[in-house]
Amino acid sequence: MVQPITGMLRRGLITDLSIAIGLGALMGNAFWYGYHVPRTNARDNYYKKLEEERAARQGN
Incomplete structure (x- = not known):
């Protein structure tokens, strides 16, 4: 006997969306x-570092 297809599309869609x-x-x-x-x-x-070097050169 052939099983009905109903529900398979919805289940597959939910599975595919969940994985995606x-x-x-x-x-x-x-x-x-x-x-x-990083x-x-x-x-x-x-x-x-550049700002600290600039400030050190200017004596601030």
Whole structure:
């Protein structure tokens, strides 16, 4: 006997969306905390060092 198809599309859609949202959030966090935050901190530290050197040269 052939089983009815009803519900399979909805179940598949929910599964696909859950996987897509989960992977998207995972990859977004990997980019943000693995690349963006370290690069931003490195940039900020570089400019802080430049400002400290400039202030030391001016005697402030």
